[in-house]
Amino acid sequence: MIIIPDPTPEFVQSAFYNMLDGLELALEKDSVRCFLRLFAKSPNAMAWNLSITSDTLTCMVSHNALRCAKVVLPGKASWLNGHHANPNCMNPHGYFPIHGVAERFSVNMIKLLFHHGALAKVHTLGDVVIQNLLPLHVAVENTCMHKYLEDSLPPMQYHRDYIYKLVHLLCLLEMKIFLDTVRLAGKTDNLVHEIWNYIMNGKLVQATVLLLASQNQIRKHDCIIESLGCIPVSLRSINSKYRQHRWDWDHRRNRAWQTRDLARENTPQKKATHNRALITVLSWTSGNVDGTKELTEMPYLHPAEQKVM
Known part of the structure; x- marks a missing residue:
């Protein structure tokens, strides 16, 4: 699995934040059905270049939406149209999903990310975070x-x-x-x-x-x-x-x-x-x-x- 910075264009990020309230409601319930319906309605807000955006996966991690994460990480659901989430993609805030899981102490979520190729030796980077932190830190x-x-x-x-x-x-x-x-x-x-x-x-x-x-x-x-x-x-x-x-x-x-x-x-x-x-x-x-x-x-x-x- 390759570690990459967030490639999401600004207009996709803007669309994501415009529909964030609806996404959070689905993730609070950890409802796969609600998430897939929302994705089918606004795919350009949560995906780019056949990848689920890092913002979307970060939001799932922050709500500990384990069932939804199990759907987007392999990307096999038909409603996703081949889109999947990369656990080693840094979000716009300068950290990785594995950092968010480590902060919230979700053992099942961290196991799921590792199962799908997440790496433990990734560092935070950017002006809005404390730099060079491992998930371990x-x-x-x-x-x-x-x-x-x-x-x-x-x-x-x-x-x-x-x-x-x-x-x-x-x-x-x-x-x-x-x-x-x-x-x-x-x-x-x-x-x-x-x-x-x-x-x-x-x-x-x-x-x-x-x-x-x-x-x-x-x-x-x-x-x-x-x-x-x-x-x-x-x-x-x-x-x-x-x-x-x-x-x-x-x-x-x-x-x-x-x-x-x-x-x-x-x-x-x-x-x-x-x-x-x-x-x-x-x-x-x-x-x-x-x-x-x-x-x-x-x-x-x-x-x-x-x-x-």
């Missing part, structure tokens, strides 16, 4: 603004018990749909880099959300666990502000490496051991990372890359 940031987290977490994150409280809240049943969305949106080959950036920028809540949501992906790749296990070694010299509260570096490094070895074994304790490793790393981070400092050693880079830097 949108899902993580919106999860962090959940009322449970805002109301229940203490104001100071540099406290030993902060991470345990945070993990407890994220494991509540009410948070499952949010973590599921982050997990689905996190289909990127650069997961370690995203986690590392959150940690080094002092964004503990974001790092915790991403780590918990991506546990299965992390367990599949020893290099990720090794990289996280090296965090205490890499940051020995950069955090004077919290040095008086710093924990035993070598002890935490050994625990992380032991956890990696145990995670390779096929035992019933595998998942619990891995979760303890995540809490170990994040607990260390909550008391020792200063987001204003720059990292001088990045363990997940190859030696050649380190020399270039």
Whole structure:
């Protein structure tokens, strides 16, 4: 599937906004029949060059109109006359349908988009959006603004018990749909880099959300666990502000490496051991990372890359 900017002419966009009220009524009910009737009446407002416009698909995503989306993505309905929607077409506002789904935490919709070829590694672009955001960033940031987290977490994150409280809240049943969305949106080959950036920028809540949501992906790749296990070694010299509260570096490094070895074994304790490793790393981070400092050693880079830097 090719990623393309929005090719819709301005006169088609104008026609779309003129009939938007009627479209929203159909999408609120998620009525395929109403949508197809509206499309047959005003095809030039929702399609261009055999494609359903990105505005139309974005509107479906915003209303979570799953049944209608199932019709326009393959484009097999006779009333569509061969028109179909491209999930990798950027809308005029500078983001993709997958960004809209990540913002609204619709697990079924995001699965549907991926089924029809949507890509997770697409970035926002333009003057009306925050640029260079992945769908993963949108899902993580919106999860962090959940009322449970805002109301229940203490104001100071540099406290030993902060991470345990945070993990407890994220494991509540009410948070499952949010973590599921982050997990689905996190289909990127650069997961370690995203986690590392959150940690080094002092964004503990974001790092915790991403780590918990991506546990299965992390367990599949020893290099990720090794990289996280090296965090205490890499940051020995950069955090004077919290040095008086710093924990035993070598002890935490050994625990992380032991956890990696145990995670390779096929035992019933595998998942619990891995979760303890995540809490170990994040607990260390909550008391020792200063987001204003720059990292001088990045363990997940190859030696050649380190020399270039």
